[in-house]
Amino acid sequence: MPIRPTAAIAALFLGFQALAADAPPKTPAAVVAQAPASAWQAIAPDALLVMTVESGRRIVIQLAPRFAPAHVANIRALAKAGWWDGKSVYRVQDNYVAQWGDPTEKLPLPAGIAADIKADYAQPLAALGQSVVPLPYPDAYAPRTGFADGWPVAMDEASIWLPHCYGMVGVARNLSPDAGTGAELYAVIGQAPRQLDRNIALIGRVIEGMGLLASLPRGSGEMGFYASGEKPLPIMSARLASDLPEAERPYYQVMDVGSQSFADYLRLRANRKDDFYDRPAGGVDLCNAPVPVRARP
Amino acid sequence: MPIRPTAAIAALFLGFQALAADAPPKTPAAVVAQAPASAWQAIAPDALLVMTVESGRRIVIQLAPRFAPAHVANIRALAKAGWWDGKSVYRVQDNYVAQWGDPTEKLPLPAGIAADIKADYAQPLAALGQSVVPLPYPDAYAPRTGFADGWPVAMDEASIWLPHCYGMVGVARNLSPDAGTGAELYAVIGQAPRQLDRNIALIGRVIEGMGLLASLPRGSGEMGFYASGEKPLPIMSARLASDLPEAERPYYQVMDVGSQSFADYLRLRANRKDDFYDRPAGGVDLCNAPVPVRARP
Numbered sequence: 001m002p003i004r005p006t007a008a009i010a011a012l013f014l015g016f017q018a019l020a021a022d023a024p025p026k027t028p029a030a031v032v033a034q035a036p037a038s039a040w041q042a043i044a045p046d047a048l049l050v051m052t053v054e055s056g057r058r059i060v061i062q063l064a065p066r067f068a069p070a071h072v073a074n075i076r077a078l079a080k081a082g083w084w085d086g087k088s089v090y091r092v093q094d095n096y097v098a099q100w101g102d103p104t105e106k107l108p109l110p111a112g113i114a115a116d117i118k119a120d121y122a123q124p125l126a127a128l129g130q131s132v133v134p135l136p137y138p139d140a141y142a143p144r145t146g147f148a149d150g151w152p153v154a155m156d157e158a159s160i161w162l163p164h165c166y167g168m169v170g171v172a173r174n175l176s177p178d179a180g181t182g183a184e185l186y187a188v189i190g191q192a193p194r195q196l197d198r199n200i201a202l203i204g205r206v207i208e209g210m211g212l213l214a215s216l217p218r219g220s221g222e223m224g225f226y227a228s229g230e231k232p233l234p235i236m237s238a239r240l241a242s243d244l245p246e247a248e249r250p251y252y253q254v255m256d257v258g259s260q261s262f263a264d265y266l267r268l269r270a271n272r273k274d275d276f277y278d279r280p281a282g283g284v285d286l287c288n289a290p291v292p293v294r295a296r297p
Numbered sequence: 298m299p300i301r302p303t304a305a306i307a308a309l310f311l312g313f314q315a316l317a318a319d320a321p322p323k324t325p326a327a328v329v330a331q332a333p334a335s336a337w338q339a340i341a342p343d344a345l346l347v348m349t350v351e352s353g354r355r356i357v358i359q360l361a362p363r364f365a366p367a368h369v370a371n372i373r374a375l376a377k378a379g380w381w382d383g384k385s386v387y388r389v390q391d392n393y394v395a396q397w398g399d400p401t402e403k404l405p406l407p408a409g410i411a412a413d414i415k416a417d418y419a420q421p422l423a424a425l426g427q428s429v430v431p432l433p434y435p436d437a438y439a440p441r442t443g444f445a446d447g448w449p450v451a452m453d454e455a456s457i458w459l460p461h462c463y464g465m466v467g468v469a470r471n472l473s474p475d476a477g478t479g480a481e482l483y484a485v486i487g488q489a490p491r492q493l494d495r496n497i498a499l500i501g502r503v504i505e506g507m508g509l510l511a512s513l514p515r516g517s518g519e520m521g522f523y524a525s526g527e528k529p530l531p532i533m534s535a536r537l538a539s540d541l542p543e544a545e546r547p548y549y550q551v552m553d554v555g556s557q558s559f560a561d562y563l564r565l566r567a568n569r570k571d572d573f574y575d576r577p578a579g580g581v582d583l584c585n586a587p588v589p590v591r592a593r594p
Contacts, residue, residue, distance in 0.1 A: 092512075094507060094508035094511055094512075095463050095464070095507070095511070121575075121576075137437035138435030138436065138437055139435065139437065140434035140435055140436065140578075140580040140581055140582045140583075140585075141578050141579075141580050141581075141582070165488065166392050166487055166488040167392070175572050175573055176572070176573060176574070176575045177575075189511075190463055190487070190488075190511075191462065191463040191487075191488060191489060191582075191584050191585055192488060192582070192585065193585065194578060194581075194582065194585065195566070195569050195574070195577075195578045195581065195585070197578065198575075198576045199569075199573070199574050199575050199576055210391060210392070211391035211515035214391055214392070214486075214487075214511070214512075214515075215389075215391075215511075215512050215513060215514055215515055216512060217512055218508035218511075218512055269492070270492075272492050272496075275472050275473070276472055276473060276496070277473070277492070277496050278418075278473045278474075278495075278496050279418075279495045279496055280492075281437075281438050281491060281492045281494065282438075283437035283438050284437055284438075284491075284492065285437045285438070285488075285489070285491065285582075286437075287488050288488055288489065288490065288491065288492070
């Protein structure tokens with residue numbers, strides 16, 4: 001029996017998009033689909049970490065050098081040295097994280113990896129605060145939130161930092177004051193664990209392959225580590241896109257958070273009112289309005 | 298190579314629990330582990346929907362009859378009639394939902410299933426508001442939030458409703474004003490899609506087997522429906538625990554949200570400060586403080 005949505009079921013969650021070409025888009029997805037080329041910004045090839053796993057499947061991570069300069073410098077060096085090649089995703093804890101690297105923590109790091117670096121937990125607000133598009137809804141974790149430089153951000157009077165939203169990638173570490181090197185990374189696969197904000201360095205987000213990471217079998221060991229007999233996901237290679245042959249490079253674009261398209265997207269994310277929704281929420285959580293990213297058309 | 302956490306890696310996220318038996322617990326997990334028997338309340342067997350899927354794996358859903366009486370009545374009747382037996386989980390959309398039932402929507406429902414029932418989108422505040430334990434942190438979706446009757450809740454001046462947190466189970470429906478019957482259900486598998494609150498009836502939460510549902514392969518069809526060649530997860534049976542033979546019944550308990558243990562749990566969820574955390578958040582999101590549930594010891 002083919003499993004295909006009927007017209008009725010297909011409407012279950014999406015709502016219908018406007019049918020008339022000149023009608024304003026009524027859903028966030030329609031805004032993204034109709035955004036002009038000027039609303040998109042290219043992601044630099046040296047800000048894309050391309051991880052190839054078993055069966056040739058690909059996970060692409062966009063790095064955030066302005067928010068975590070020291071750790072991103074390490075991660076670029078680790079990629080150039082082939083550090084993750086032959087390693088694995090060895091921990092998957094439901095509603096929390098999928099984590100990869102070397103679970104033994106015994107393998108020597110490549111030369112030049114700073115092991116005692118300044119923690120990239122937050123940046124001075126002055127450095128990135130000028131261009132923040134505010135999100136005018138309350139947040140349980142930070143005095144202010146918004147979007148800057150293509151990223152969701154949280155802020156207080158002095159600092160700005162990345163939040164632990166679904167798909168964000170962070171640096172696993174040992175007990176404080178250790179800040180980790182970047183050799184062990186994790187991606188958030190559940191409800192945003194925002195209590196980790198400013199306690200761990202976030203270095204980017206998964207922009208391709210998130211469904212693969214999030215659907216890995218959960219580990220039965222403590223904290224989701226794979227137990228004996230459970231199979232970690234092998235990592236074949238991880239390289240910066242800028243170090244790949246031209247034919248293998250992915251190209252991605254992120255929506256300009258200062259664009260009219262992003263303003264429309266946010267407004268509709270907070271106020272769903274179409275054929276499916278009866279009651280607009282009148283607000284949206286910082287982690288429930290992911291900045292749109294697309295493959296370069 | 299056995300994949301086991303080293304002592305250092307094991308500390309990555311959990312933080313250490315208090316070692317001295319008489320020291321107050323320092324982590325939410327320690328509070329739950331040390332909660333006295335009086336802090337736990339039994340879940341009635343007719344409020345547990347036990348779904349057995351391929352390979353005998355089990356998914357247990359706690360129903361919320363006080364929040365969705367009409368839909369829960371339907372779901373109990375559907376279970377008694379064996380409606381889900383031989384059906385499947387046919388849609389898995391990353392960071393959104395896993396959905397099950399009959400994707401064709403063509404199979405006739407059992408006799409006695411109300412098809413045009415009152416929407417259980419919210420209840421009068423007076424019905425459940427007396428016992429609410431408030432969560433004193435701001436929320437982007439509702440004027441007030443808290444916990445009542447073992448459940449997370451959102452409220453305004455007049456109404457109280459369940460929020461779309463990770464693991465919550467809702468009733469798929471067609472376009473408004475259809476409210477669904479309960480024959481098609483979904484579980485939230487990503488960041489809380491709170492925009493669905495009060496637009497869809499929530500009928501309970503997954504309390505066992507969530508890792509199984511959330512790790513199903515994502516469907517490549519539109520909205521995560523499995524496309525041709527992708528295999529839906531077969532459902533062997535779904536019954537109320539009260540209709541199972543005694544030997545097969547699961548027994549679960551939920552933490553009393555009015556207990557001191559729950560107060561301690563919430564306080565620590567909002568203020569992580571132990572050997573791992575440097576900076577307590579000072580707040581916690583409604584969906585990031587799941588009410589503890591455990592198998593009856």
